[in-house]
Amino acid sequence: MVSASDPRGFPRPELPELAFSGRSNVGKSSLLNALVGIPGLARTSNTPGRTRLVNWFRVEPPHGKPVAFVDLPGYGYAKVAKSERAAWRPLVEAYLGRREVLRCVLVLIDARRGGEEEEAELLEYLAQAGVSSQVILTKADKLAKAKRKPAAAAVRRALGLPRDPLLASVEEPESLADLWRFLMRQAL
Numbered sequence: 001m002v003s004a005s006d007p008r009g010f011p012r013p014e015l016p017e018l019a020f021s022g023r024s025n026v027g028k029s030s031l032l033n034a035l036v037g038i039p040g041l042a043r044t045s046n047t048p049g050r051t052r053l054v055n056w057f058r059v060e061p062p063h064g065k066p067v068a069f070v071d072l073p074g075y076g077y078a079k080v081a082k083s084e085r086a087a088w089r090p091l092v093e094a095y096l097g098r099r100e101v102l103r104c105v106l107v108l109i110d111a112r113r114g115g116e117e118e119e120a121e122l123l124e125y126l127a128q129a130g131v132s133s134q135v136i137l138t139k140a141d142k143l144a145k146a147k148r149k150p151a152a153a154a155v156r157r158a159l160g161l162p163r164d165p166l167l168a169s170v171e172e173p174e175s176l177a178d179l180w181r182f183l184m185r186q187a188l
């Protein structure tokens with residue numbers, strides 16, 4: 001629909017929104033593309049810091065009403081110029097902190113890495129703002145199957161989550177079915 005570098009460029013709030021957030025390179029844009037089944041829709045890259053703007057995508061599910069997926073720039077990437085890092089927080093907070101149509105923020109964490117200070121801070125910020133969140137462990141294919149459940153339980157404990165995070169891999173499309181159902185429930 002729209003890309004914005006500034007809150008003045010945000011689209012009118014018309015559709016329920018589901019946002020993809022998390023550290024740079026964690027796989028936000030890839031997951032969005034895998035969910036809608038359109039490779040290359042949101043730009044992805046091996047180079048962290050690919051997504052610099054807030055990007056809205058209108059999604060029309062086969063069953064149910066249209067929603068918007070919102071791809072956010074990632075945080076925590078040191079090589080992004082200082083001026084851009086300084087711009088990240090006001091831009092993302094302007095979106096996360098006062099967007100009445102925002103139904104849920106997916107907080108993506110690399111399954112191999114686990115939750116760290118930034119993730120705890122982001123979850124705390126969302127809770128304070130009264131925005132619902134769901135942690136997703138990405139790149140699950142990089143973990144042996146037997147290590148996945150324990151990894152999810154460890155992140156749950158580390159971040160004090162009410163339930164285990166969902167596991168997702170764009171290399172294993174069947175892992176996305178639960179996530180898709182979850183998202184559609186949030187958008188109701």
Ligand code: GTP
Pocket residue numbers: 023024025026027028029030031043044045046047048049050051052072073074075138139140141142168169170171
């Ligand atoms: P920024 O926009 O820079 O914040 O990054 P992003 O979070 O949007 O990450 P992006 O989707 O661009 O993916 C980063 C890299 O991770 C790319 O090389 C992807 O191919 C890779 N990747 C993403 N998801 C997966 C996954 O489920 N499994 C594996 N093995 N690689 C993945």
Ligand code: MG
Pocket residue numbers: 028029030043044050051071072
């Ligand atoms: Mg991206």
